[in-house]
Amino acid sequence: MTHPFLNPSAAAEAPPGWHEADRAHLIHPQHHPVDHAAPVLWSRGEGAFLIDAEGRRLIDGLSGMWNVHLGHARPELIAAATTQLQQLAFANTYAGASHGPGVALAEKLSEIAPEGIEAFFFTTSGSEATETSVRTARWFWQSVGQPRKTKIISRDYSYHGSTGVAASVTGVTEFSQGFGPPAPDILHIPSPYPYRFEGTGQEAADLLEQAILREGPETVAAFIAEPVQGGGGGVIVPQDDYFPRIREICDRYDVLFIADEVITGFGRTGHWFAVAHWGVRPDIVQFAKGITSGYIPLGGIGVSGRIKAALDAAPPAKRWWHGFTASAHPVACAVALETIRILEAEGLAERAARKGKHLLGRLHAGLADHPNVGDIRGLGLLFGIELVADRTTKRRFGPETDLAPRLRRELFARGLSTRVLTDVICLAPPLTTPDAELEAIADIVTGAIHAVLPPVL
Ligand code: PLP
Numbered sequence: 001m002t003h004p005f006l007n008p009s010a011a012a013e014a015p016p017g018w019h020e021a022d023r024a025h026l027i028h029p030q031h032h033p034v035d036h037a038a039p040v041l042w043s044r045g046e047g048a049f050l051i052d053a054e055g056r057r058l059i060d061g062l063s064g065m066w067n068v069h070l071g072h073a074r075p076e077l078i079a080a081a082t083t084q085l086q087q088l089a090f091a092n093t094y095a096g097a098s099h100g101p102g103v104a105l106a107e108k109l110s111e112i113a114p115e116g117i118e119a120f121f122f123t124t125s126g127s128e129a130t131e132t133s134v135r136t137a138r139w140f141w142q143s144v145g146q147p148r149k150t151k152i153i154s155r156d157y158s159y160h161g162s163t164g165v166a167a168s169v170t171g172v173t174e175f176s177q178g179f180g181p182p183a184p185d186i187l188h189i190p191s192p193y194p195y196r197f198e199g200t201g202q203e204a205a206d207l208l209e210q211a212i213l214r215e216g217p218e219t220v221a222a223f224i225a226e227p228v229q230g231g232g233g234g235v236i237v238p239q240d241d242y243f244p245r246i247r248e249i250c251d252r253y254d255v256l257f258i259a260d261e262v263i264t265g266f267g268r269t270g271h272w273f274a275v276a277h278w279g280v281r282p283d284i285v286q287f288a289k290g291i292t293s294g295y296i297p298l299g300g301i302g303v304s305g306r307i308k309a310a311l312d313a314a315p316p317a318k319r320w321w322h323g324f325t326a327s328a329h330p331v332a333c334a335v336a337l338e339t340i341r342i343l344e345a346e347g348l349a350e351r352a353a354r355k356g357k358h359l360l361g362r363l364h365a366g367l368a369d370h371p372n373v374g375d376i377r378g379l380g381l382l383f384g385i386e387l388v389a390d391r392t393t394k395r396r397f398g399p400e401t402d403l404a405p406r407l408r409r410e411l412f413a414r415g416l417s418t419r420v421l422t423d424v425i426c427l428a429p430p431l432t433t434p435d436a437e438l439e440a441i442a443d444i445v446t447g448a449i450h451a452v453l454p455p456v457l
Helices: 018-025 075-087 100-112 126-143 164-169 201-215 242-253 274-278 305-313 330-345 348-367 403-413 435-452
Strands: 042-046 049-052 057-060 117-123 151-155 186-189 220-225 256-260 284-287 299-304 373-378 383-387 419-421 424-427
Touching: 057 435, 075 330, 100 117, 100 330, 117 126, 117 305, 126 164, 126 220, 126 256, 126 284, 126 299, 126 305, 151 201, 164 186, 186 201, 201 220, 201 242, 220 242, 242 256, 242 274, 299 305, 330 348, 348 373, 348 383, 348 435, 383 435, 403 419, 403 435, 424 435
Parallel strands: 151 186, 151 220, 220 256, 256 284
Antiparallel strands: 042 049, 049 057, 117 299, 284 299, 373 383, 383 424, 419 424
């Protein structure tokens, strides 16, 4: 008999005992039972909405996990996956083998990727993309005769994934605690955080130069950064003068610049890739999430012509010994091609830029005077609203206030599902979210903050 979860007619209802089974057998990401005392059971997605097993319709304020760019249940994406499953569900791309969807996707990405990025390798996740970037940067330097260049400089508040190296590159220390020693040759510098750290973007970027000089440029392989910090810091948008200076510094000391566009890629911030906002050219760009609108896992990296030339020039025995069974999975590549086609055909990056400005304005209008709203920031359809206990001193709410779960519950009760990272409400709705729901998001957030933190008159 088909399991009740897999039976589409019954899937909208919660099968008896699901909660006990969940608690007993499912380990969730960043698992702690306290988070699952009263979990929601999602059963369906429809456009900008998620629907739970009790039939509640919630606006999907985070596009699933910052990835469902085209909204739920797009027939074209379902058709692309189904057609490819029927044609060729799997073939590997090792040792001279290739397939149409893999070649077509790499070629298409070479048209839309940041300037200078020429060739692509595919993974199944953003964490594997980070592993691949770091390995590739180190491999590159040894292949061109500089094997001492192995250090990776990352930033505080960054999130780059949960595998061994990716967790060590991540700038939130919790991810490395209790899992044994962190991966070697990785260091962190402060991130630009315009709300909390005074100074210009150039001054924040100069901390990279200081770190390179302290370590010795001959030992530094790469600098890795999310153009807008997402899951680690709560949507931190840098000053406009930050990344141009970063590029100058990387050029000066021959350090590779890895742009982690896992959240910001594929139109989220108003361009195909967010580095375009500042006209900077990465040596490696990494991506995942939105490339398939989250319908099937796919990630990867794109590399510059200089790195591609090194990959091609290495002697066979010293080749880039890296790869995964599912690299360039044909079904994932087919869904990615269709996602990109729709993003392009519907002008969704431009729409994200336009609607993002409007939504940011509406959030400001509703919240700028609230005494606990410290900062309202965003780029495209990616936003963070940072709450503070005291606006003058920017003092944070303590953990005893239980602020994040209280806000999450209030937002949910008002019809919005999204992520609250400690004291930052994060928003990243599907790029296709209709105007009425975008406005509703701003109104729900405004109402929820006023309800949870009533301004004292
Ligand atoms: N890099 C960034 C910027 C991310 O936001 C994430 C996940 O949120 C990752 C890497 C890791 O991606 P994944 O969860 O697919 O491994």
